[in-house]
Amino acid sequence: MRIVIKNGQIVIPGEKETVRGDLAVENGLVISAGGTADTENSEVIDAEGKWVLPGLIDMHVHLREPGQEAKEDIRTGTMAAAAGGITRVATMANTSPVIDCAAVLRDVLQRAESEGAVKVSVIGAVSKNLEGKRLSEMGDLAEAGAVAYSDDGHYIENADFMRRAMEYADMLGKMIIDHAEDRTMCAAGHMNEGTVSYELGVTGRPAAGEDIAVARDLILSELTGCHIHIAHVSSGKSVALIRQAKKKGIHVTAEVTAQHLFFNDSYLKNYDTRFKMAPPIRTEEDRQALIQGLLDGTLDAVVTDHAPHANEEKDAPFCCAPNGMAGLETSLPAVMTALYHTGKISAGQIAQVMSSAPAALLGVRGGCLKPGYPADITVIDPERTWTVRGSGLYTKSLFTPFEGITLKGRAVMTIVDGRIVMREGKVLA
Numbered sequence: 411m412r413i414v415i416k417n418g419q420i421v422i423p424g425e426k427e428t429v430r431g432d433l434a435v436e437n438g439l440v441i442s443a444g445g446t447a448d449t450e451n452s453e454v455i456d457a458e459g460k461w462v463l464p465g466l467i468d469m470h471v472h473l474r475e476p477g478q479e480a481k482e483d484i485r486t487g488t489m490a491a492a493a494g495g496i497t498r499v500a501t502m503a504n505t506s507p508v509i510d511c512a513a514v515l516r517d518v519l520q521r522a523e524s525e526g527a528v529k530v531s532v533i534g535a536v537s538k539n540l541e542g543k544r545l546s547e548m549g550d551l552a553e554a555g556a557v558a559y560s561d562d563g564h565y566i567e568n569a570d571f572m573r574r575a576m577e578y579a580d581m582l583g584k585m586i587i588d589h590a591e592d593r594t595m596c597a598a599g600h601m602n603e604g605t606v607s608y609e610l611g612v613t614g615r616p617a618a619g620e621d622i623a624v625a626r627d628l629i630l631s632e633l634t635g636c637h638i639h640i641a642h643v644s645s646g647k648s649v650a651l652i653r654q655a656k657k658k659g660i661h662v663t664a665e666v667t668a669q670h671l672f673f674n675d676s677y678l679k680n681y682d683t684r685f686k687m688a689p690p691i692r693t694e695e696d697r698q699a700l701i702q703g704l705l706d707g708t709l710d711a712v713v714t715d716h717a718p719h720a721n722e723e724k725d726a727p728f729c730c731a732p733n734g735m736a737g738l739e740t741s742l743p744a745v746m747t748a749l750y751h752t753g754k755i756s757a758g759q760i761a762q763v764m765s766s767a768p769a770a771l772l773g774v775r776g777g778c779l780k781p782g783y784p785a786d787i788t789v790i791d792p793e794r795t796w797t798v799r800g801s802g803l804y805t806k807s808l809f810t811p812f813e814g815i816t817l818k819g820r821a822v823m824t825i826v827d828g829r830i831v832m833r834e835g836k837v838l839a
């Protein structure tokens with residue numbers, strides 16, 4: 411099967427200028443990028459006015475399978491990814507059972523192989539059952555294909571335990587992805603602690619709870635040499651801490667979610683559970699610091715933290731509703747709207763933070779459209795507008811904070827290993 415994507419703007423991660431020309435794909439691989447390609451025996455796709463990017467990679471997703479299929483499963487989650495232009499997701503270990511041993515990890519990989527609309531990498535747990543007490547089977551998990559370790563959803567409270575986990579992870583050449591929120595300060599809260607939470611009379615999760623956790627783990631990373639990756643950074647002070655640590659040569663990387671780049675806590679003024687997540691959406695000042703951190707390279711990747719819940723769980727009083735939202739179908743449009751159409755970020759930077767950087771962090775082949783690379787491709791119409799309706803999404807979680815919001819810039823085609831899995835918003839695989 412041969413595909414030629416004609417006349418598009420080929421986007422190179424990190425480069426300002428795009429390359430106008432054809433992209434040819436055969437037998438699942440890129441065979442040429444730029445210039446004019448031979449279209450004989452090919453499916454020809456006209457990409458005039460469109461961007462052609464290395465397939466987007468989302469390194470922070472909860473597919474919820476096994477065990478929580480009422481919220482999402484591998485099939486619906488990867489369909490949502492394909493619809494959003496995402497060609498690979500890395501799924502988190504907080505399933506039921508927890509992905510803390512090789513057998514569970516292999517099972518998830520097998521299910522993803524047979525049911526997934528896009529590629530799936532699996533992140534193993536740091537601790538058995540995410541309890542922060544005994545280490546998971548870290549060596550076996552690595553051997554079975556774990557790309558990283560994380561107890562995401564939980565902060566590892568015991569500093570000595572975290573130190574030992576980091577020593578093992580470092581020995582195995584893997585990073586630990588850190589959900590950095592000190593439980594003693596944050597667990598009782600439902601939103602960012604600040605003017606809005608005081609007004610609403612809702613208990614807050616202070617940014618200090620995140621900053622303290624980040625600071626401790628930067629110190630432990632310096633001590634052990636282990637690569638620490640700070641998940642979903644939401645506080646401006648944490649951005650500053652990470653920036654300083656990078657300058658010092660500490661092995662730290664970090665990510666930010668599309669929703670933290672898009673919203674601030676004024677959106678929570680109506681006790682709207684769609685905006686409830688952990689860490690919480692913070693102030694406008696924090697949001698600006700996150701954008702700055704992304705632009706100066708302090709924050710390496712944009713993720714969704716796609717964390718769907720059953721609709722009846724989210725349709726609850728504010729303080730009872732669980733944290734998390736579905737994000738796979740809205741992350742690219744949100745980034746395009748908030749950062750590209752405001753002139754803050756270029757197409758090349760989007761390709762970097764949503765494709766090549768996460769590929770490098772996960773250690774997977776991708777994020778590049780040079781000949782010989784897998785034909786994982788996202789075609790984007792930068793001018794396409796879309797008014798989001800939760801009822802039209804592929805995810806099982808129909809509550810989205812973007813409900814009714816018009817976004818500009820959307821994936822119109824997703825290709826995985828040379829197969830078209832999404833065309834004009836319809837998932838085909």
Ligand SMILES: [Zn+2]
Nearest residue numbers: 562563589641
């Ligand atoms: Zn998390």
